[in-house]
Amino acid sequence: MRLTDTLRFARDAAAGTPLRTALSVLAMSIGVAAVVILTALGDGARRYVVGQFSSLGTNLVIVLPGRSGTGGFNPANAITSTPRDLTIDDAASLKRLPGVRRVAPLAVGSSEISFGGKLREIMVAGSTAEFIPIRNFELAQGQGLPEEDWNRGSSVAVIGAKIRSELFGSNPAIGQLIRVGDRRLRVVGVLKSTGQGLGMNTDELVIVPVSLAQSLFNSNTLFRIMVEASNRETIPSAKAQTLATLKQRHRGEEDVTVITQDAVLATFDRLLGTLTLGVAGIAAISLAVAGILVMNVMLVAVTQRTGEIGLLKALGATARTIRLAFLAEAAMLSAVGAVVGYLLGQLGAFALRQFFPVFPAYPPDWAVIAGLSTALVTGLLFGVMPARRAARLDPVQALMKR
Amino acid sequence: MALIELSAIERRFQLGDTTVHALAGLNLQIEAGEYVAVMGPSGSGKSTLLNLLGLLDRPNAGTYKLEGRDVTTLSPDEQATVRSTRIGFVFQSFHLVPRLTAAENIALPMTLAGTPAAERKQRVARALKDFGLDNRADHKPDELSGGQRQRVAIARATIMQPALILADEPTGNLDRHTGEEVVNLLEALNARGVTLVVVTHDPGMGARARRQLVMEDGRLQSDSGTADISILGKISGRP
Numbered sequence: 001m002r003l004t005d006t007l008r009f010a011r012d013a014a015a016g017t018p019l020r021t022a023l024s025v026l027a028m029s030i031g032v033a034a035v036v037i038l039t040a041l042g043d044g045a046r047r048y049v050v051g052q053f054s055s056l057g058t059n060l061v062i063v064l065p066g067r068s069g070t071g072g073f074n075p076a077n078a079i080t081s082t083p084r085d086l087t088i089d090d091a092a093s094l095k096r097l098p099g100v101r102r103v104a105p106l107a108v109g110s111s112e113i114s115f116g117g118k119l120r121e122i123m124v125a126g127s128t129a130e131f132i133p134i135r136n137f138e139l140a141q142g143q144g145l146p147e148e149d150w151n152r153g154s155s156v157a158v159i160g161a162k163i164r165s166e167l168f169g170s171n172p173a174i175g176q177l178i179r180v181g182d183r184r185l186r187v188v189g190v191l192k193s194t195g196q197g198l199g200m201n202t203d204e205l206v207i208v209p210v211s212l213a214q215s216l217f218n219s220n221t222l223f224r225i226m227v228e229a230s231n232r233e234t235i236p237s238a239k240a241q242t243l244a245t246l247k248q249r250h251r252g253e254e255d256v257t258v259i260t261q262d263a264v265l266a267t268f269d270r271l272l273g274t275l276t277l278g279v280a281g282i283a284a285i286s287l288a289v290a291g292i293l294v295m296n297v298m299l300v301a302v303t304q305r306t307g308e309i310g311l312l313k314a315l316g317a318t319a320r321t322i323r324l325a326f327l328a329e330a331a332m333l334s335a336v337g338a339v340v341g342y343l344l345g346q347l348g349a350f351a352l353r354q355f356f357p358v359f360p361a362y363p364p365d366w367a368v369i370a371g372l373s374t375a376l377v378t379g380l381l382f383g384v385m386p387a388r389r390a391a392r393l394d395p396v397q398a399l400m401k402r
Numbered sequence: 403m404a405l406i407e408l409s410a411i412e413r414r415f416q417l418g419d420t421t422v423h424a425l426a427g428l429n430l431q432i433e434a435g436e437y438v439a440v441m442g443p444s445g446s447g448k449s450t451l452l453n454l455l456g457l458l459d460r461p462n463a464g465t466y467k468l469e470g471r472d473v474t475t476l477s478p479d480e481q482a483t484v485r486s487t488r489i490g491f492v493f494q495s496f497h498l499v500p501r502l503t504a505a506e507n508i509a510l511p512m513t514l515a516g517t518p519a520a521e522r523k524q525r526v527a528r529a530l531k532d533f534g535l536d537n538r539a540d541h542k543p544d545e546l547s548g549g550q551r552q553r554v555a556i557a558r559a560t561i562m563q564p565a566l567i568l569a570d571e572p573t574g575n576l577d578r579h580t581g582e583e584v585v586n587l588l589e590a591l592n593a594r595g596v597t598l599v600v601v602t603h604d605p606g607m608g609a610r611a612r613r614q615l616v617m618e619d620g621r622l623q624s625d626s627g628t629a630d631i632s633i634l635g636k637i638s639g640r641p
């Protein structure tokens with residue numbers, strides 16, 4: 001039998017039992033759609049987190065007070081139980097290191113803001129002029145914090161977009177005097193609206209000079225020091241130098257943790273990549289289930305078409321011809337199921353992106369290819385048994401069945 | 403050389419503890435071009451004999467020579483080729499593929515044999531015309547009458563131009579008139595030189611054959627004898 005004839009024969013046979021065919025196509029397509037949508041979710045999560053981390057800034061080295069638990073046993077730490085705080089001077093000492101472009105100290109806390117009788121809770125970030133460029137924030141109006149002595153901050157503030165609209169409505173905000181805690185500050189800039197991001201929501205943030213924030217919170221410590229390396233290559237040396245400098249300043253005690261954005265990024269990338277793979281594996285199980293369903297459908301088809309198989313043998317069909325015809329039918333069911341499932345999956349991912357625009361739910365290519373080929377291979381594999389059963393039927397017995 | 407030569411054919415079926423001798427020590431020769439009716443009571447082995455002649459079944463013992471070749475020892479694929487090229491079947495219950503049109507059913511043996519589509523189309527068109535099915539080409543079997551269905555089946559049996567046509571009660575599901583038509587068609591084929599073996603319960607139809615075999619309990623009870631085909635040929639003016 002010619003290939004085109006075999007395919008047409010299989011197609012007509014599948015079309016002859018529409019319900020059964022539709023069911024197995026559906027099962028297969030659900031399997032493939034599950035792979036596509038779940039990996040789109042997984043990979044979307046990965047991209048989202050990676051994107052958020054990238055938006056923190058570029059080539060960042062971040063200093064946290066306290067030693068991270070993973071550093072191993074340090075006798076110095078064991079004796080001095082309270083780690084030394086990070087100070088503004090610590091931050092200032094990093095400015096002149098080679099390979100470091102910018103440094104911004106960061107103190108955070110919550111406070112109240114009021115203007116014209118309106119009052120609300122806000123996040124206050126105390127930092128310096130460098131903070132906004134390091135974090136890639138953009139200004140909608142006015143300017144950032146002034147360049148000045150870090151220990152003597154002027155009474156100014158940069159406010160988030162939501163705070164501006166809540167306090168000032170359509171009136172100009174720049175130049176207005178607001179009250180933050182017990183201080184009167186002049187608004188010098190308004191941040192562009194960014195929406196919810198990782199970490200801080202800048203729309204509800206007020207940025208003030210770091211020394212002002214410290215006196216507002218009545219503390220000398222910093223939450224973080226953000227260091228921006230001059231380029232990608234200098235990140236490791238900037239990290240090492242930062243650590244060495246702070247260790248020296250803290251009398252040889254390594255009581256800070258220095259992380260690089262790259263390392264965090266790589267960790268999340270790997271973690272979420274593995275997650276996606278796992279999710280794809282689970283979805284692939286539904287493909288195996290679909291394969292078993294195709295096998296059952298084909299076994300029923302063989303039983304129902306026993307008389308026809310006997311006839312084909314009487315008309316001179318070889319065992320191979322009959323095997324191929326049934327195998328082609330199984331392959332067709334799974335191929336159509338795979339294509340339908342692929343389209344359904346892409347549609348689902350598209351819908352996800354419509355509902356959650358920040359979430360880049362695109363299925364990765366490897367998952368699409370793996371899903372489609374798994375569907376085809378299982379379909380064929382599970383089609384072999386029914387096809388062989390059909391080919392082995394005894395023609396006389398088969399012809400007697402009706 | 404006889405077209406069919408059966409010697410000492412045994413076909414047994416095991417039914418629990420008892421062995422059924424469907425064919426027992428059967429010897430039979432059929433010459434090319436003969437018209438043979440096989441008769442006998444139910445269960446006498448007529449269908450078993452026909453299945454054996456059609457290579458759908460194998461004997462437990464004995465030899466079957468078709469056109470001088472021992473076909474009992476052929477591989478399944480070789481037997482399939484012999485069925486495809488040399489033998490046509492006509493069944494009591496027609497055995498048409500329900501989802502295929504009349505034309506497609508007629509073409510099926512050629513499709514299975516891998517005949518190119520263009521040639522198939524041409525030969526099917528001629529067969530449809532020969533069997534008066536011109537305007538039924540695109541009808542599915544369930545849109546055809548019993549007589550039309552059997553005509554499609556006969557067209558299918560002849561489309562590969564076989565030497566031998568085996569018909570198991572071809573008129574069993576038809577009324578008298580359409581049965582008559584079908585028999586006429588089969589006899590016309592025989593007149594063109596195709597060997598025809600028909601199993602029938604109808605004595606009238608059996609009497610129309612030139613040779614009658616009566617079976618009982620897997621044996622030949624009577625054989626009206628081999629007509630001398632060469633003489634018949636001279637009489638009817640065939641070479």
Ligand SMILES: Nc1ncnc2c1ncn2[C@@H]1O[C@H](COP(=O)(O)OP(=O)(O)OP(=O)(O)O)[C@@H](O)[C@H]1O
Binds near residue numbers: 442443445
């Ligand atoms: N597959 C089988 N298994 C067991 N016994 C069988 C089988 N096929 C045929 N037989 C037995 O062999 C004998 C001959 O059967 P066969 O079908 O050849 O009879 P028949 O002459 O065609 O009868 P009918 O006129 O009723 O069609 C019967 O006794 C039948 O029961």
Ligand SMILES: [Mg+2]
Binds near residue numbers: 448
């Ligand atoms: Mg019978």
